Amino acid sequence: MMVPAALLLLGVLTALAGPRLLARADWSDREPVVALWAWQCVVAAVLLCCALSMTLSAATAWQVVRGHVFAPAPRGVVEAYMSGAAGPWAATTAVVLALAGAWSGAMLVREIAGARARRRLRRAELAVRAPRLPGETSDAGRLVVLEGERADAWWLPGTPPRMVVTTAALRRLKGRQLDALLAHEQGHALARHDWLRHTSAALAAGFPQVPVFAAFRGEMHRLVELAADDMASRRFGRLTTALALVELNEDRGVFGPSPAPQAHVPQRVHRLLTPPDRLAPLHRLRLTATAALVPVIPVLVAFVPGLRALG
Structure with missing residues (x-):
């Protein structure tokens, strides 16, 4: 079988088997950080399969690409990759995968641009509702308190980052509960969970027909919350963190008979x-090591003909 075709088949198998294995794993809720890493490795392996298949297909179809890809390789290695290759299918495969890659990049740019636009709007709103006081020279590390009837708190990334909390949250959260809530949001910031959300959302929006990307987006949103909960609970205790979640979301109906909007909150409290x-x-x-090996497999498959030729 041609190496590009083998890589595509490996990518399909990884996209099908990876989410099923991770969904059946009984340790993902116990170790959300490891689960986040495993999901990233699975998606990286799928994307790597496509990228390597595109590169080798383009090298098969066009001499100019072949010259760049195999420039330092001996002639025997080049012949090992070119033997038995199907020219027309190689060109079609390379073009389709290149378009898919360009589309993925465009979706990621759109996602990041949209997030930045929303961030600018929220910063402009903060500048109006919580202007800088006389004598303040920097917003770095500033805790912004907003007047509001709804208990809420969030981390606003950017330069400089800000922690925002409403007065309703200050009234509802008692003692160390507010510290636990702020530690939860700081956990998101320290782990750069916003980038995971952007990447997973871009892939799911760009390829809604690919189940692995939709599952990746859903798991990212769930697992980053569990990871941030663990970070807060390690500092302020599980009971305090759970009570902070209850106080923050009690008025939103998430603990009612049909908590549709944020059904994950009761599960997080129970956990x-x-x-x-x-x-x-x-x-x-x-x-962790097993997950890290998943993206290595496509690289090994891609190098098999070359290693055989050299051996």
């Missing part, structure tokens, strides 16, 4: 109140 046993450090290390 904090009944914490699952964490995996042993060696087990976490094995899972």
Whole structure:
């Protein structure tokens, strides 16, 4: 089988098997950081399969590309990749995959541009509702308190980043609950969860017919919240973090008989109140290493003909 076709087949198998294996895993809620890493490795492997297949197909179809890809390679290596290659299909495959890659890039640019536009609007609103006080020279690390009847708090990334909390949240959250809430939002900022959300949203919007990307987006939104909950609970305790979540969302109807808008909040509270046993450090290390090997497999498949020719 041609290497580009083998890579495409490997990408399809990874896209089908990866989400199913991760969905059946009983450790994802126990170790959300490891699960985030595993999902990123699966998606990276799928994208790498497509990129390598596109490159080798283009090298097969066009001499100019072949000269750049195999410039330092011996003649035997080039012949190993070119033997048995189908020219017309190679050109079609390369063009289709290149268009898919360009479309992915465009979706990512659109997602980031939209996020920045929304961020500018929120910053402009903050400048009006919470102007800089006399004597303030910098907004870096500034905690902004907004007058509001709805308890809420969020981290606004950018330069400089800001933590925003409403007066309703200050009234509702008691003692260390506010600290736990702020630690949760800081956890998102420190781990750069906004980039995971942008990337997963861009892939899901660009290729809605590909289930792995839709599953990737859904799991990113769920797992980043669990990871931030764990970061807050390690500093201020699980009970305090759970109570902060309850106080913050009690008026939003998420704990009612049909909590449709944010059904994950009750699950997060239950997880904090009944914490699952964490995996042993060696087990976490094995899972992390196994996930890291998934994107390596396409690279090994791509290099098999060259290694055989050299051997």
